[in-house]
Amino acid sequence: MTRPSVSVAIITFNEEPNIRRCLESVKWADEIVVVDSGSTDSTLEICKEYNCRVFNHIWEGYARQKNFAISQTKGEWILSLDADEEVTAELAQEIQSAVSAGRADAYFMPRMNLFLGKWMRHGGWYPDEQLRLFKNGSAEFKLVPLHEHAVLRDQSARASHLSNPLRHYTYPTIRDYIERMDRYTEIEVAAIIRQGRLPKRPMLSVLTAFPFKFAETYVYKSGWLDGMHGFIAAMLGATRVFIRQVKLWEACVSEHGK
Numbered sequence: 001m002t003r004p005s006v007s008v009a010i011i012t013f014n015e016e017p018n019i020r021r022c023l024e025s026v027k028w029a030d031e032i033v034v035v036d037s038g039s040t041d042s043t044l045e046i047c048k049e050y051n052c053r054v055f056n057h058i059w060e061g062y063a064r065q066k067n068f069a070i071s072q073t074k075g076e077w078i079l080s081l082d083a084d085e086e087v088t089a090e091l092a093q094e095i096q097s098a099v100s101a102g103r104a105d106a107y108f109m110p111r112m113n114l115f116l117g118k119w120m121r122h123g124g125w126y127p128d129e130q131l132r133l134f135k136n137g138s139a140e141f142k143l144v145p146l147h148e149h150a151v152l153r154d155q156s157a158r159a160s161h162l163s164n165p166l167r168h169y170t171y172p173t174i175r176d177y178i179e180r181m182d183r184y185t186e187i188e189v190a191a192i193i194r195q196g197r198l199p200k201r202p203m204l205s206v207l208t209a210f211p212f213k214f215a216e217t218y219v220y221k222s223g224w225l226d227g228m229h230g231f232i233a234a235m236l237g238a239t240r241v242f243i244r245q246v247k248l249w250e251a252c253v254s255e256h257g258k
Helices: 019-024 045-051 060-069 089-101 174-194 204-222 221-254
Strands: 005-013 031-036 055-057 077-082 105-111 111-115 130-136 139-143 151-152 159-161 165-173
Touching: 005 019, 005 060, 005 089, 019 045, 031 045, 031 060, 055 060, 060 077, 060 111, 060 139, 089 105, 130 139, 130 151, 130 174, 165 174, 174 221
Parallel strands: 005 031, 005 077, 031 055, 105 159, 111 165
Antiparallel strands: 077 130, 105 130, 139 151
16 A cells, blocks of 8 residues: 655755755655755755755744745645754654554654753653644644744644654754854743733842752753753753843833833
């Protein structure tokens, strides 16, 4: 029996360090759609090597960009990936078996995150389940400013779970984390301001942000089990929340003059 066709949807912008690994892991798919927002490195040249269908599309935000990518696919099933993700051979086999079996309309999969050279298992880093495999037309990415995620359009749709993890090469260096921390907190703060949700007690939020977040990830979610990597990840995660709250405090001071 011929399995249903699978399209892979990926968005890119200057993903030269990652895209080949990602594309190599899904070359078994029937179609690879890449939506690029103006790469100036060799991303597009690499995509051509894998016969991808490439679309140039002005950046509209993570969720809208991904929704545009899945709208261009032709397969019966869609696998949505980030350029810094990789499908293992075991996951590829499980995906193909799942779409052939047809027992669900969509599938969640666990995701392993690489942090400074270590695959994290605790502190909220795993299993990090993601809805990434779904029948064409059955799901879309929720329009949020950050941490976009796919949701089912029809709540009666059947969702199931795959067991093999997707690999996510998320933070190879401290520099990557710090650069993204500043960018992501800017996006988060802008969204909070737009929604009129500035904290009523901004100074208290600043004072409690770091210790609460550190305790959550390092103690409550057992980040300490990942050794020094777990400690560093908890410290950086708490720092990120602290910086976000400081930026919100700054916005409150600017708005109220005190």
